[in-house]
Amino acid sequence: MVSRVIPVQAFDLVIFGGTGDLARRKILPALFRRHCAGQLPQDARILGAARGALGSDGYRDLIRDALQNELSGADMAARGAELERFLARLEYLAIDAQARDGWAALKQMLGCPTSDRVRVFYFSVGPALFAPLAEQIWTHQLADDQTRIVVEKPFGHDLASAKALNRTLAGHFDESQIYRIDHYLGKETVQNLMAIRFGNMLFEPLWNSQYVDHIQITVAESVGVDGRASYYDKSGAMRDMMQNHLMQLLCLIAMEPPAKFDPDAVRDEKLKVIRALEPVEPHHIVRGQYALAEDGEGGDEDQSYRETVGDPRSSTESYVALKAHISNWRWAGTPFYLRTGKRLVARSSVINVFFKDAPHSIFGADAGRHANLLTIRLQPDEGITLKVTIKEPGPGGMRLIDVPLDMSFAQALGADIDGAPDAYERLITDVIRGNQTLFMRGDEVEAAWAWTDPIIAGWTSRGDVPKPYDSGSTGPGDADLLMRRDEREWRGINP
Ligand code: NAD
Numbered sequence: 001m002v003s004r005v006i007p008v009q010a011f012d013l014v015i016f017g018g019t020g021d022l023a024r025r026k027i028l029p030a031l032f033r034r035h036c037a038g039q040l041p042q043d044a045r046i047l048g049a050a051r052g053a054l055g056s057d058g059y060r061d062l063i064r065d066a067l068q069n070e071l072s073g074a075d076m077a078a079r080g081a082e083l084e085r086f087l088a089r090l091e092y093l094a095i096d097a098q099a100r101d102g103w104a105a106l107k108q109m110l111g112c113p114t115s116d117r118v119r120v121f122y123f124s125v126g127p128a129l130f131a132p133l134a135e136q137i138w139t140h141q142l143a144d145d146q147t148r149i150v151v152e153k154p155f156g157h158d159l160a161s162a163k164a165l166n167r168t169l170a171g172h173f174d175e176s177q178i179y180r181i182d183h184y185l186g187k188e189t190v191q192n193l194m195a196i197r198f199g200n201m202l203f204e205p206l207w208n209s210q211y212v213d214h215i216q217i218t219v220a221e222s223v224g225v226d227g228r229a230s231y232y233d234k235s236g237a238m239r240d241m242m243q244n245h246l247m248q249l250l251c252l253i254a255m256e257p258p259a260k261f262d263p264d265a266v267r268d269e270k271l272k273v274i275r276a277l278e279p280v281e282p283h284h285i286v287r288g289q290y291a292l293a294e295d296g297e298g299g300d301e302d303q304s305y306r307e308t309v310g311d312p313r314s315s316t317e318s319y320v321a322l323k324a325h326i327s328n329w330r331w332a333g334t335p336f337y338l339r340t341g342k343r344l345v346a347r348s349s350v351i352n353v354f355f356k357d358a359p360h361s362i363f364g365a366d367a368g369r370h371a372n373l374l375t376i377r378l379q380p381d382e383g384i385t386l387k388v389t390i391k392e393p394g395p396g397g398m399r400l401i402d403v404p405l406d407m408s409f410a411q412a413l414g415a416d417i418d419g420a421p422d423a424y425e426r427l428i429t430d431v432i433r434g435n436q437t438l439f440m441r442g443d444e445v446e447a448a449w450a451w452t453d454p455i456i457a458g459w460t461s462r463g464d465v466p467k468p469y470d471s472g473s474t475g476p477g478d479a480d481l482l483m484r485r486d487e488r489e490w491r492g493i494n495p
Helices: 021-036 055-070 072-086 102-111 127-141 159-174 190-199 229-233 237-252 263-276 305-309 409-413 421-433 442-462 475-482
Strands: 010-014 045-050 090-094 116-121 148-151 178-180 212-220 285-291 319-324 336-341 350-353 371-380 383-391 402-409 465-469
Touching: 010 021, 010 102, 010 178, 010 319, 021 045, 021 055, 021 072, 021 319, 021 421, 045 102, 045 229, 055 072, 055 090, 055 336, 090 102, 090 383, 116 421, 148 421, 159 263, 159 442, 178 421, 178 442, 190 237, 190 371, 212 237, 229 305, 237 263, 237 319, 237 350, 237 442, 285 305, 319 475, 336 475, 350 402, 409 465, 465 475
Parallel strands: 010 045, 010 116, 045 090, 116 148, 148 178, 212 336, 285 465
Antiparallel strands: 212 350, 285 319, 319 336, 350 371, 371 383, 383 402
16 A cells, blocks of 8 residues: 655755754755655755855765754664765755845856756745845846745734735745645645545534534643743744644634645635634633643753743743634534643644534433544544444443544554655645645735734733643643533543
8 A cells, every 4th residue: 555656856945044953853854755765856956055154065964963863763774875865965055045145156056947947945944034035036036937935934923924924925926836834734644634524425414513512623732842932932822833733723624625625725715714713702712821830840841931931921821722613604603622732741633523412312311422522633643533322231221332433543554654754745745746735825824813913912902911830731720611611621632
């Protein structure tokens, strides 16, 4: 069942921020794996560009170290022989996004754009440099109609900044050339959401408010904000996770079936979901910030959020839970509960679809009733579980219990899933192939900010302070209250 690898066409990929954390930990390891899989053509070139006079040899040394650090021992043992061949593809140029340095050399190195080579500029730099880079590329005539740009998150800080960035990019590039990356969308299991929904007859007829009681989406992280503290403290969970990753999961779960699996058909449907979201009532949202666990064991990892960001009065949330409503025929009356947070009890991304009770029990009140529950685990142990009701075995009459129909993709697919490309591998090859399905369109991002902005503005105007929660817990108690008020409860974070 191992899928055939089809090489992508010849390309020149320029990674602005080629020496940065993301390039070293994600982008170059992803390219190395695709190289080893035989997907990069012989003459594909990768050019790291950043500030700092490193030279191509210095850059290859930097990336050699990065790959040796990032890839597991087994990965390296299997792929080590390819390392030097991969490094030979790399070049480096010192370029300043905000000055003239390096641009003429880049132009000379790349030559004129030609139709037989895809040219990609990856903006793996801080967001303040996205607009200057787009302008520099334009000024130095480095792009033609076929050139693509990849823009990292965060895409804007609010609606106004996202609009301004969209406007700047649109001044130099067509929407079909702009790839706004959300690595969540590149995950195998996130795409599987669409396969599960639209590849099976079983679920779709029940996928509406008549049969679904409510849906929970949880993206829990066990790590804190260490290493990203200064960025995160200006952002918070609402901007960093809810506005993009959870919003995208909500879209894939709630959207209408697109007519075909094509970029604009899928993105049109996602956009309709975001636009149908009702504003969130202040009492339907809970913010939290991790504190030290009462039984904290000490050590570097046991810092509170405020200690990590170095601001004893920070009111940035590291956790947010909310109840969302989608005002359309399919979902009116079915709440969506979304939560995400850091330093929680486990790392897990999971979607739970709670079906309604059967309308009538023929077995009588004493038999017990169990509604069906579909659990889609995105990580770890990707898979799906469907709880179905059966008779409790044994004599003594008809008593009902629920049992899981459980499928772990790793067990079902074995080596095929282990060898599947990771999110960055898939997304980068999609860029080279010109497939935008898994990238956010400008209007989608703006609609997501238009929904997010009033929530954040409300916190600011009310002087809202996030509720503390213990590191290693399931989040603040108020998030449980949010559910209890609706006579529901969160399903455990460990699926
Ligand atoms: P980083 O600070 O580690 O690296 C920044 C890079 O930009 C460096 O290579 C630096 O030399 C270069 N740079 C800085 N100023 C420059 C200038 N004036 N001209 C040219 N190059 C310049 O940042 P990072 O963590 O690699 O993040 C890069 C982008 O990716 C950011 O937008 C970030 O939000 C996003 N991102 C990062 C991660 C991650 O895990 N690191 C995850 C998701 C998104």
